[in-house]
Amino acid sequence: MRELTGKTAVVTGAASGMGRAFADRFARSGMNVVMSDIERPRLDEAVAAVSTHGTQVIGVVADVADGDSVDALGAATIDVFGTAHVVCNNAGVAGGITDGGLDVDNWKWVVDVNLWGVIHGHRVFLPMMVEQGEGHIVNTASMAGHFAGHSGYTASKWAVVGITLGLYHEMKGEETGVGVSCLCPGWVNTEIANSDRNRPEWASPNALAEPDEQAEMRMQFLRDMLAGGMDPGEVADMVHEAVCEDDFWIFTDMSMVGLLADQHASIIENRNPTPRQRLR
Template identity: 40%
Template sequence: MSLPKQPRAVITGAASGLGRALALELAGRQAKLLLADLDDEGSRETARLVAAAGGEAHTVRCDVSRSDDVAALVGEADRALGGVDLVVNNAGVCAGGQVGEASLEDWSWVMGVNLWGVIHGCHAFAPRFKEQKRGHFLNIASAAGFISVAGLAPYCVTKAGVVALSETMKLELAPHGVGVTVLCPTFFRTQIIERARGVDAKMREIAEKLMGREGLQADYVARRAIEAVDAGRLYAVPHRDGRWFWRAKRAIPELLHERVLPRLTRHL
């Protein structure tokens, strides 16, 4: 079931990157948006761009790792938007390092934002969507949710968790008329590497180079994500390389882990 003509949406991590691109994609539909982030200045800039693009935006400070902050978004959405049709659990960070070497503090930080943040958003809004018998979750994972990369253990674990959560929710919520889409992009330009923890200089350099590829940037990813929501698809894998790895994981998982991913890791 496609989104309403003028959808009402809550977007976490809306101050920059993909969150901003999703807000602008929805602004083209004259959407009413609640932009949630810890970066107040960035949220205000996103709101200004949304207004210029034909939408309406309200901002709220929110730490997605705190369940109370996310629970409060339900009331904020009612107050500012008059309800909600779409919840975008987008806020994300990156922490790298191998198991046994990455600090537990970094594990806790990335789990709090990338996994618990999505859990908090789904927990807060699922009862409302079930009650109104409509609505859609767009959960932002990554190709790292199905491609394991040595040295990025904390990040990969959280993104795999978001994929599993979304697949489970699809089964639970479909009988109530509620949709779920999980977005799994590969590399595109955001600030996530600049703010990453536990990522060494070589991996950071490679990631930044891949993020700088021409085309297929945040606006493209956002457009493909919303198209998947409109189509009611569970999986949105917008990049060609991501789709190749996704199919290989399903068709030849042992070969992928024994031959392909070790070579990729050596390059990293």
Template identity: 35%
Template sequence: MSIDLHNAVAVVTGAGSGIGRAAAHAFARRGARVVVTDLDAQRAHAVVEELGALGGEAVAAACDVTVIDDLQAVRDLALHRFGRVDLVMNNVGILAVGPVEDIPLEAWQRVIDVNLLSVVRSNLVFLPVLLEQGAGHVVNTASTAGLLPYGYDRLPYTATKHAVVGLSEALALYLRPRGIGVSCLCPAGVATNIVEQITFYGEPAPPQGPAFPVVDAESVGELVADGVSENRFLILTAQEAAAELRELGADVDHYLSRLTKDMP
């Protein structure tokens, strides 16, 4: 069920910077042809130029993941240019940060639309292609904040990332028997420009939870490419998160009590 990235066609959203850009590079280094999409068309084109300079084959497209017509246009571009789609990486995410009581409803709606419903739109657009082929792979970018309960200072983000994890788990059960792999990337601290996608509300709430190491985006891109090649579901950037997840699963009440006691 694992796919060979050599000559595969990979579509990556949010690929103009950060993890998406790094994943596009990692896929290209393994011989994939990449459709680089981003809300910022200039960034997408810049990444395509980078890949071209390294001998990769890529095409850029502006894409707003809250608009299904944009995703359909990306699918059509991939099929027209390369004849197929083998890998789809849903990688766009934004944050609303602040005390829960200060984050307005419209901020919640925006985060849900971008972080969660973008994956739903992508599924509607790309899964029929993969299902018809009977082969392919989907990568959904979630977060350790979608595995663990510490992200109360960014609750809309935390809620949507938990939803992406659950969606991905169920999707894996549905798609694997049909020849399509599913991976869920759950990064911890990653050095990217994610701050550009944060809106702050009220007085900042002190974050609470385990201190995971911060890694560079390039390392995460390699982890994703390896995970796809090995058909792994859960891709972590900090293995320490696995121990936290085991502790949480063993006794949720005890885990929450421990975190509460450690709060300032």
């Protein structure tokens, strides 16, 4: 989509981090923006900030894990702007650092938000884009969607990579005019380490009770890597460019992509992957 001015972007997880930066970037390119998030006070503050660029910006509280809530987000978008042109299915949670081990409720929460959030986004917004023959979907996956990991987070992000790739082939094959991008960030300096602020009560797993020393070390490692990570604004520039240029992959850190070489070679050569050490 080369011309964005006057069109409408919808961004989930827009109250913080990357989503807020995407909303800001699209508003600066002249788009009206629907900013959506589960956290009302932060969303109100973010909407006020993004509104200063002079386009129409609205905030809609929605839980992406809940289909009815995403239906209401779609209805609010149509009500105010008539349609959507760019949709960023971006809301996500990290889960606990021990990631629940095999704790079912923890897996369910993470998969509900990270994967079902994207599925609901497709279900609600894709038909209007296909009908108008124009639009672009950006799904926020992760480098975790390419690396091995025994966690709900990894499972959800691999699934997002898979369905986004599938959607790309479908949209191109049917010549719908709808572009698709798969954002796979490396470390980005956001609030993702504090995802537990949005954890529902039913999903408070035993695994998070009294984290052991190892888990605390891994949490500290995560916080350090995020703090030294990319600025969300830089990622927003990459997303904006991908929408304009119709690029599928958006990798923010090509040095991490290089680490996939053995995994991909092991598939092509039909051999065992070389075992790797845990991050820390």
